[in-house]
Amino acid sequence: EIVLTQSPGTLSLSPGERATLSCRASQSVSSSILGWYQQKPGQAPRLLIYGASSRATGIPDRFSGSGSGTDFTLTISRLEPEDFAVYYCQQHSISPPTYPFGQGTKLEIK
Amino acid sequence: QVQLQQSGPGLVKPSQTLSLTCAISGDSVSSNSATWHWIRQSPSRGLEWLGRTYYRSEWFKDCAVSVKSRMTINPDTSKNQFSLQLNSMTPEDTAIYYCARTVAGTGVFQIWGQGTMVTVSS
Numbered sequence: 001e002i003v004l005t006q007s008p009g010t011l012s013l014s015p016g017e018r019a020t021l022s023c024r025a026s027q028s029v030s031s032s033i034l035g036w037y038q039q040k041p042g043q044a045p046r047l048l049i050y051g052a053s054s055r056a057t058g059i060p061d062r063f064s065g066s067g068s069g070t071d072f073t074l075t076i077s078r079l080e081p082e083d084f085a086v087y088y089c090q091q092h093s094i095s096p097p098t099y100p101f102g103q104g105t106k107l108e109i110k
Numbered sequence: 111q112v113q114l115q116q117s118g119p120g121l122v123k124p125s126q127t128l129s130l131t132c133a134i135s136g137d138s139v140s141s142n143s144a145t146w147h148w149i150r151q152s153p154s155r156g157l158e159w160l161g162r163t164y165y166r167s168e169w170f171k172d173c174a175v176s177v178k179s180r181m182t183i184n185p186d187t188s189k190n191q192f193s194l195q196l197n198s199m200t201p202e203d204t205a206i207y208y209c210a211r212t213v214a215g216t217g218v219f220q221i222w223g224q225g226t227m228v229t230v231s232s
């Protein structure tokens with residue numbers, strides 16, 4: 001089974017700064033099935049990015065995704081106060097069906 | 111606008127069966143392009159996919175290896191909902207349980223239920 005490893009575990013930044021979050025897969029994955037989520041306390045995860053680089057409906061353009069193969073990146077160009085949360089990457093393998101998640105990166109206010 | 115509304119108990123005794131339901135609005139459990147999932151989240155296991163059901167001219171169901179022997183997932187077309195049953199519950203099954211939807215070809219969870227905190231304790 002593919003394992004997704006996110007780094008760093010915690011990222012401390014200030015509003016207005018740029019955030020770069022990493023997701024590394026244990027083997028090459030299809031970029032067409034790689035997503036990023038934001039989760040705030042007490043809420044379900046919210047889809048930000050699908051297909052590694054496409055923004056989900058209603059997601060601001062300060063969020064962008066990139067990468068292929070085993071290395072994927074979520075970038076937040078200029079942090080807003082509401083962006084401080086936990087971020088997860090997720091992939092889907094078809095056979096057997098699995099939907100692994102990374103362990104998350106906590107983005108906290110510095 | 112698609113919405114998922116979960117219902118079910120928040121407390122289950124060890125060895126008993128957890129039953130959760132996810133009611134769908136704005137879409138159909140029988141949709142040929144949607145897949146319906148159960149996911150859970152705990153501090154020790156993180157976000158963990160549990161299983162799915164979908165209709166593509168016939169019904170399909172898959173469960174994660176970790177829960178395959180204990181889990182049942184069923185669609186209910188008369189009520190436009192789907193359910194999770196997880197038997198032989200232990201304290202390690204304590205988690206927030208979510209239902210969610212993917213759309214064919216994307217493999218990502220666009221819509222989530224509100225979550226149900228389930229505690230396994232006597």
